[in-house]
Amino acid sequence: MKYNILIVYKSSTGFTQKYAQLAGKETGGRVVEYRKATAELMSEYDTVVFGSRAYAGRIDGYQKAKEMFQKSGAGQLVVFVTGATPNTEEQVIKDFWKQNLTDDELQKIPHFYMQSGLCYEKMSFADKLMMKGLRAMLKKKKDKSQEEQMMERMIAGSYDISSEEYVRPLISYLKR
Template sequence: MKPTAIVYTSNTGHTRQYALLLGERLGLPVYALNEANAQLSGGSPVIYLGWLHASHVKGYSGAAKRFAVCAVCGVGLCDTGTLIYEVRQASSIPEDIPLFTLQGGIDRSRLKGMDKLMISMLTKGLDAQKQRSAQDDRMLELLRRDENYVCPENLAEVLQWYKERYT
């Protein structure tokens, strides 16, 4: 079934930005998950976007129970297109549902509680390592700066999948 809406859960706003960009490109309405529950009927086909927390797509399980999820986008600090296997496993996303990862960013001012503590601990842990890999150095740099990596180019694979499947 062709998706009828974009549904998302966002923590610091990056996932929301991607949802709005994708909705604009595909001409689909965009709803936060709590709004979608009131606006869309159960079983509606949707594309779901959620922020990544320890490789887990937040809100996915709730969205999958309510809607027919056609594709999933996980938004986090990882590079676009990476960690697909880890995210699929952590979130129990079936193999027949396309999964995309998108680099979002970090905004420490919007982090709360355990999330703020975890980012702080990760930053300190990486900083304390005497021998870091290039990937560790890149992650440390990302964690030190409040950056927004949201850009339309990161949606290229999602848009290509949609075009091949539904147009």
């Protein structure tokens, strides 16, 4: 028997997990952590949602999730991404999708971006180091572009700009 929705999430500091759980609660979808997901599990569902974080311009874990989905034969893949970039940065988000999805995927895979924030307290040691390097590099740089200035402000400390409202478009799509 095929079930309806499986939501697979990959989360390091909790933002993606929170959005995944909200979507699961509202749609009755089953919510499963990425490390527990398999192609066999996906094959039991009509729709597989993969949620992850933006990670240095990439969707963390997307290639592996996509391979699992393709192997599973499940019907529809949906992707959502959380990130520190505010939703208002429409061009940045558009470019992000273009970098991560092929033209074909942009057409066929419904994709949703949700602003979240940054949480240094829960970040892994490796991620903290990466952010430290980025902060040092930006601090040193002269003649920073507008984007670089924005990024410098954005990564200075922890903040939470997540909200239930940002998961609504995904929920509406899943309930359609």
